[in-house]
Amino acid sequence: MNFTLKIWRQENAKAKGRFETYKVENISSDCSFLEMLDILNESLISNKIAHPVCFDNDCREGICGMCGLYINGRPHGNDDGVTTCQLHMRKFKDGETIWIEPWRAKAFPVIRDLVVDRTAYDKIIQAGGYVSVSTGGVPDANSILIAKDKADKAMDAAECIGCGACVAACKNASAMLFVSAKVSHLALLPQGKVEAANRVQKMVEKMDELGFGNCTNTYACEAECPKLIKRSNIARLNREWICARVGKEK
Amino acid sequence: MNLPKIASISKKIVVACVGLFLLVFLLVHMGINLCLLRPDGGAWYIAASNFMGTNYIIKVFEVVLFAALIAHIIITVALQIQNWKARPVRYHQPSKSKTSTASKTMIWTGGLVFVFLVLHFVNFYFVKMGLVEGKYMIQTEELFSTELQNEYMAATQGKLSEEEVALFQSKMEKVNAIAVKAEAEGLSSNDMKWIMNLSAEDVKPLEGIVEGVEPDFYNMSYELFGNKVYSIIYLLLFVALAFHLIHAMQSAFQTLGLNHNKYNKFIEGFSWIYAIIIVLGFATVPVYIMCFV
């Protein structure tokens, strides 16, 4: 298969970026999207055309959350429930022009080319996305009973890989799906319930501070989440927030 | 200026609550509008409007309504500006994510609804405030107020001086002019409560003589909707409202955290039905007047 690629190139955070056009030829339909970019990079280097295109990737099996490209208007490209590394060229038409852009958000500044800085997510977690337990001195694992459906629901939320597709997809660059997944995961479990009120307030406060947009319930995040995290988590976050605020003492 | 930081979710909760309140208001307003269609010469419509205009609880709510509306607009615009700022560099390719058009266009449909509101205010509310001229009506008992009747009694009993009689007569002429005008249109000043469809020139002479001149929204509506251009603009703006409402209710529920697997479908369906009912209800009036009057 042959493709025309329009790729965002930007030397560094401060440089002005632009789209460059490259052609790749004889790509196998079994090739993954990132492998196609590998092939492009090999040819860019071998033929001394340009610096290879920088893009984040690591596990290449859809779990680390490192990869993330905005491909033809969709985060992680034209397939549902996959990360960019799990997207295959058979999902494209031969001869197609493919536009590849980095995640766009104030909170995710571009570092180089298609690589963006997603440490904002870590900062939100640091604001309270954990159970404040130190090593040791914890009760026996089976002394905490958790109903199976609760545990399953918590797991549904905990599957979030923190890739940033929700922010990339959202027309407001809102991080509510990410934050709600973490809040839900812990709020649904008795271990996390203890600090739930404090956690939700701290995390939302940090999220606002970092310059993410506000959720307007378009659910683009849900449509593009590679782990199919549900919008119901956002409702749960709102609920947790209301309960936390209503119950808050001065 | 150091404004206290209000969390995004708090702002949205206000927007959602206010939105739900506005939804209820729309239903009431639609009910009153539908009274226009009753072939009773506006009796129900006027009675309903009168109730809304005089009941003290409603009067309190009128203030709340305005506050709510202003809050809704200010907060959503502020949130939207933040949202735009959250993505300083836009994508080259338009989004192909699966989302509803209604949800993505809230700020624009909201804007159109605002345009409509301005139009609506100019046409109706400003008339009530006396800022713009419209049509007026007056109640018969107000037209012949006790004061006038006393003067009449005094005049017939010859208790008034000539000057006073002359003044009284000039008053009566002005009042009678309206009564005559009403009679000319086939209305009797005795058997009906309201003398309607009066122009500004008609009611101007009454100033200082009688009170109780009210804007005649009934006839104004008929006149406005009789204008096809106006009606079509009105209807188009209501399509925008429809889009706004389809997303509004379910979105408000989501923001308030009222989301449950069992009831989500119901909430979604109800939002659609509610939006359709509201818009059809409001649209019936201009369509009826355009087509059948």
Place this chain on the structure above:
Amino acid sequence: MNTLDSKIPEGPLAQKWTNYKANQRLVNPANKRKLDVIVVGTGLAGASAAASLGAMGFNVDIFCISDSPRRAHSIAAQGGINAAKNYQNDGDSVGRLFYDTIKGGDYRAREANVYRLAEVSNNIIDQCVAQGVPFAREYSGLLDNRSFGGAQVSRTFYARGQTGQQLLLGAYGALSHQIARGTVKLHERHEMLDLVLVDGKARGIIARDLTNGQIKRFAAHAVVLATGGYGNIYFLSTNAMNSNGSAEWCCHKKGAYFANPCFVQIHPTCIPVHGDYQSKLTLMSESLRNDGRIWVPKKKEDVEALRKGTLKPTDIKEEDRDYYLERRYPAFGNLVPRDVASRAAKERCDAGYGVNNTGLAVFLDFSTAIKRLGRDVIEARYGNLFQMYEKITAVNPYETPMMIYPAIHYTMGGIWVDYELQTSIPGLFAAGEANFSDHGANRLGASALMQGLADGYFVLPYTLQNYLADEIYNDRVSPNTPEFEKAESEVRQRIDRLMSIKGTKTVDHFHKKLGNIMWDYVGMGRNAEGLQKGLTLINELEQEFWKDVQVIGTADSMNPELEKAIRLADYFELAKLMAKDAYHRNESCGGHFREEYQTEDGETLRNDNDYMYVAAWEYQGHNQDEILHKEPLVYQDIEIKQRNYK
């Protein structure tokens, strides 16, 4: 040849760890604040160690090469984590977990370490549950377990097929908590390029900021290495793209012994290579072998027809199929351990029966199971795996048999550590896959997660404190000393050298070639002749690399090509050490299969008399023969047996 002291505490096996903890030295809270620790790596071992040390009050600097600690490759572990909880009342115990691990490792692991691992395994589960890890539950609300290869009990705790992810998120949460408290400082997108020694002790590292190429110095009283394994030396492996062995290698060059480098694990059920553009291999959970039957065609003509595409696998008649695992191992059948299943697949493919166009794949067929249990049952058990397979290959495994092939998965070898997880350099500790310690010559499923967390949560906080107790007499280490100066300038020189070659071939070109050599000669089956040839080829390729590699771009910007080149340069040296280690070990054990040493049935043949030791290699300089140190393995509490799966 020297003998190594592994500092195993006195006393009976079951009392050693208790005794150690009772007698170790402690640091008081006021002094903890004055002590700095560097942790490199944020996987299970690194994150849990940093979080624990931070909670204790030490000042920790933690480094990760990715943008977030949560990206570390621990996240990709699917199956589960073992613990001797015996919640299922099926006869499990610390002793049994210990025994299974030693036996699974083919008697090449250190007894005391493994026993400690089994001992703390239960604490890990408690800790993780307290952190909010959503382990699978039964309807009663109690924790669920599943069974796993190499054990007769159900002791594996799991969170769907994402156990590694959930455990890492737990550790990452604990780490984030400490970052928020200010006890841990995170340095993301930083890669360690050298270890700095001051007066023979590990005192800091040189790291490169990957976003802008800045070379930075970091000083501390101790350094913990938790950088995972070096499986990517084979180019194609189930490891993540950024996983690499360079941090280990630079420590090795500074004096840390490298133990059993040739012990690598090959996982039998991976999606086969489908083209030379391929960048990595994807693992399909081992659990598939519970219901799938592995086969290749009996007839060569069928193989040909399959490759041409004129024949579909479903068209091959039952009698023309060779279920070779069931044929060779009637007792265990398709459920033989990983190393055995992998070798058997290679044997069939080498004999010319491989079924895809590269000739390197066998079928994993579910048709019998679907017929017996129904599609719904199979879907409930393996639905997500089948879906993943279909996403990658566009083949529906419910209708057409899956194709699988073994792939490099884990490295049991690593930096040599003593009982305290301290390397041969004082003050340098190694944890998780980066050390060699607990899995011997073969790792059992669901044990890697256990080891990483055991090291980080429950071993290092004690042993590192024991080391740091002496350090309270030393002030904060300054990075402005000649030692740091020298290390930094060496790093700069190495980078400059790579940048200045300006050859014609890409880094990946060389890496793929190295991978092929390693796979062919230092892979699943090894022999003396092949290892020698491999060594020669590696040497030649290394020389070509230093002459002809092209590293495009600049050193002072984000430059993935440079990162890869630095890692590959180290891999060449490590590759040679692996080949040498494999060559020196004249026996077969676990994942190390020397073709000369096999039983009549083609199984591993150990030589316990001559090779029951840990081979720890000491670096002597580029292309100099490394010195071998031996740590004899003494088994006092275990009877040594030959593994048999017939």
